[in-house]
Amino acid sequence: MSEVVLDIQSLTKTVHKQKNIVEDVSFQMQKGEILGLLGPNGAGKTTTIRMIVGLIKKSAGAVFINGYNMDENAQKCRAQIGAIVENPVFYDYMSGWKNLQQHARMAVNPVSKERMEEIVRLVQLEHAIQDKVKKYSLGMKQRLGVAQALLHQPALLILDEPTNGLDPKGIRELRDYLRELADQGISTLVSSHLLSEMQLMCDRVVIMESGRIIDETVIGDLDAADTAEDRVVAFQCGTGQQAQAKKLIESLPGIEILDLEDQQTFVLKMQAEKIPYINKLLVQASIDVYAIERKKTSLEEKFLSLTAADNATLQQEVQ
Structure with missing residues (x-):
């Protein structure tokens, strides 16, 4: 106890x-x-x-x-x-x-x-x-x-x-x-x-x-969220190829595009076993893949999200 x-x-x-x-x-x-x-x-x-x-x-x-x-x-x-x-x-x-x-x-x-x-x-x-x-x-x-x-x-x-x-x-x-x-x-x-x-x-x-x-x-x-079945993964592709990669991926079932971090990187939520498939798909489409990185859930991200939401709520209450 x-x-x-x-x-x-x-x-x-x-x-x-x-x-x-x-x-x-x-x-x-x-x-x-x-x-x-x-x-x-x-x-x-x-x-x-x-x-x-x-x-x-x-x-x-x-x-x-x-x-x-x-x-x-x-x-x-x-x-x-x-x-x-x-x-x-x-x-x-x-x-x-x-x-x-x-x-x-x-x-x-x-x-x-x-x-x-x-x-x-x-x-x-x-x-x-x-x-x-x-x-x-x-x-x-x-x-x-x-x-x-x-x-x-x-x-x-x-x-x-x-x-x-x-x-x-x-x-x-x-x-x-x-x-x-x-x-x-x-x-x-x-x-x-x-x-x-x-x-x-x-x-x-x-x-x-x-x-x-x-x-x-x-x-x-x-x-535990980092070891769940769905993983958050960042792919870095070649300069100017992000739009092509996004168009290729957005129609695929079971894969969610979370963010486009910069001109080269996009973040996906997907099952771990699909990572090699996405990599192969990009390469076959002549899209250069420079890096594949698993994104871990951070306390900082959760903190910033919570405090931003709370500030927005407080502003609405004041108004």
Whole structure:
């Protein structure tokens, strides 16, 4: 039976003039799950996170951590949360180890030296933990931030834009750390605008737009769509041959032309076994085929489609 670590129920934030900047947001997180909270700037992601961790007061709704209501058991709930909201802050003139010690002193429960050493190994900072933080790279600071958030053994880790300023190597390292934590049963809520990275990192994503949830997607469902019987395939033909190819293909049964990407490329939806047939048909018609590429469903494409549709709906409601 799955274990619910985070349960958000109808979370709402109202500001001046009765405007809702977050409205009726509800979702759950399971133990060991990595959940992405996605949305364009101003969608309400950071406001939602701030309400979850208690940095700002919510206007309505409820937050439950491992079954405890944040309103009724705030101390118990916060003891189970480790969070980095925006950029982690350190004493630059102190070493990484002394920063961890300072953070450990503020923990609700005692943090042993053995626990600190364990966390340092987990985030792979053994080689630099005695160096002053001012010498750290952005990636190292992010890892130290994760270490701070994990010191008190939380059940839930919340990271707001944790990849900001990281190079590709640092982003991949962070992704690997979060997956290792998930394997240990720690749930992670990640807010980000890097959609391709979220598709690699997360088990599931919640998409927000204008303060509301507009979609929830299981990443495995996107991958399953790529292995379905119908495939989306791009064919690149010779210059000036696209129209001829389109005319040849559009009359064929069971094949749908989805897009003409440029002057040479067209995208088809078709069964996988028909790909060699289409290739042969084009070659026999003296149409040059330079490339055949299977198009994977991307989180970015779905995100852009959903947010565009939601914006159109909002504009109609205003009118």
